[in-house]
Amino acid sequence: MSIPQAPDEGAVRAETALRLERSMGTLGTAAVTRMESSLSWFRAMSAEDRSWVGLVAQSGVAAFVEWFKNPDRGRPAITVEVFGTAPRELTRSVTLQQTVEMIRVVIDVVENQVEELAAPGGVQQLREAVLRYTREVAFSSAKVYARAAEARGSWDARLEALIVDALLHGDREEGLPTWGSALSWSGTPVIALAGTLPDPGEQGVLDDVRARARRAGHDVLAGVQGERVVVVIGVGGASAASDDPLAAAAPLAGLLGPGPVVVGPAVADLRGAGDSVRAAVNGLRAATAWPDAPRPVLAEDLLPERALDGDADARARLVEDVYRPLRGSGSPLLDTLTVYLEHASSLEATARMLFVHPNTVRYRLSRVAELTGFAPSDGRGAFVLRVAVTLGRLGERDPGMVE
The missing domain is CATH 1.10.490 (Globin-like)
Incomplete structure (x- = not known):
């Protein structure tokens, strides 16, 4: 078998x-x-x-x-x-x-x-x-x-860095909206903030910033330039940031390194974001002159420091928004403010120098605050007004200085 x-x-x-x-x-x-x-x-x-x-x-x-x-x-x-x-x-x-x-x-x-x-x-x-x-x-x-x-993440990061650099250097070409579309950008208004890296050479903070911004419903672009971090936020949804840029920027400020975090003004879209980016970066550079500045701080709150640091836009804003309204209201307001600032913010001393009643000085100073938004009796307000008046008078002598 x-x-x-x-x-x-x-x-x-x-x-x-x-x-x-x-x-x-x-x-x-x-x-x-x-x-x-x-x-x-x-x-x-x-x-x-x-x-x-x-x-x-x-x-x-x-x-x-x-x-x-x-x-x-x-x-x-x-x-x-x-x-x-x-x-x-x-x-x-x-x-x-x-x-x-x-x-x-x-x-x-x-x-x-x-x-x-x-x-x-x-x-x-x-x-x-x-x-x-x-x-x-x-x-x-x-x-x-x-x-x-x-690969997609690396490409996105490189494109983000390119857009941030283009915005900082004043590139307003039509390519910006196209680049934004490639990153599914849709948020408006747009704000920028500038700060520093938590540690030198550490760029992992960008991932944290992107994640937190997107959880809040915002579009975001972020780039590192040396030790500086620049973030552009397209505010999404019914956010209060459209009225207050700090509302979107504040949650991200804690992720950045020590020192000031400056927030640029809100603009309509990505094409105009360069204005916000440059204001934030110029503000970051000048913020060391105001050690007690809040964090984050609006770039517009740093106008005098930016102006003294050579920022032409800040100089023009101070002259246009502060000096010219005072100049146009007549000499009594401007003269009263000048004497008040020169005499250590003393109502009585100012009244004696101008031969008016202290209540008249008080009334004129209140009008100054109404016209400019800065109170002469406030230390910070007095500083802003002094710089604005100085720039305005220099601009009358040399118009090209504040253009």
Whole structure:
């Protein structure tokens, strides 16, 4: 009596591989058909993207057959053999979750035909190979999407830095809205803030700033220039920042390094954001002259320091908003303010010098506060008024100084 011989594993594998080769086209077509019937997102795709997905499915089947024929090759090179057939843009049309669903459909099609595809005695061998290949495809899918996300993040960071630099240097070309659209920018109004890195060379703060701003519903651009951090915020939703820029900037100030954090004025859109960026950066440079400034502080609250530091915009604002209203109201207000500031803010001394009653001085000073928004009796207000009057008088002598 003869004893049945166990089938040769290599021969069984070779026969199964031959059957798989003959069925590759059928399997790929069946997989695409199944996706069309069971995956709504696949049906909604453009014809071009559907064709690319179909090609990936066909490549996946072909790569499996080739790997099954040559088990000594070790782990299959799925990233190149399967996903290398599709353009990088496909990772934006198909999410990782959808890719997993697609893989599940392809594998399900193959598994349903294992008994027909496998050579006699090779069903278990083929089934185990399918399971291993499924695992490898899943790992490779995650790797492809992780690399795509990393590349996208690096590209976004470089574009953000480019936009911030363009805004700082006065680039108002039409390219700014286009660049913003590439980053899905939609928030308005727009404000900028400037501060320092928490630690020299540490740029991880940008990720924290972006995350916190986006959780608040804002668009955000951020860049590092030396030790300086510049953040541009597109205020989203019904935020109070449209009326008070500090409302959006304050939650981000704590993420920046020690020292002042300066907030530029709100502007209508990204095209005008350069004004806010330059005001914030100039304010940051001049803020050391006001050690007791709040954090964050508005760039407009630093107008005298900015003016003394050479900021032409700040000089023009002080002359236009403070000096000229006083000059236009007649000499009594300006003369009274000048004498008051020169005599240590003393009502009585000012009244004696002008030969008027102290109540008259008091009334005139209240008019100064109404016209300019700065009270002469307040230390900070007196400083702003003194600088504005000085610049205004110098500007009358040399108009080009405050233009």
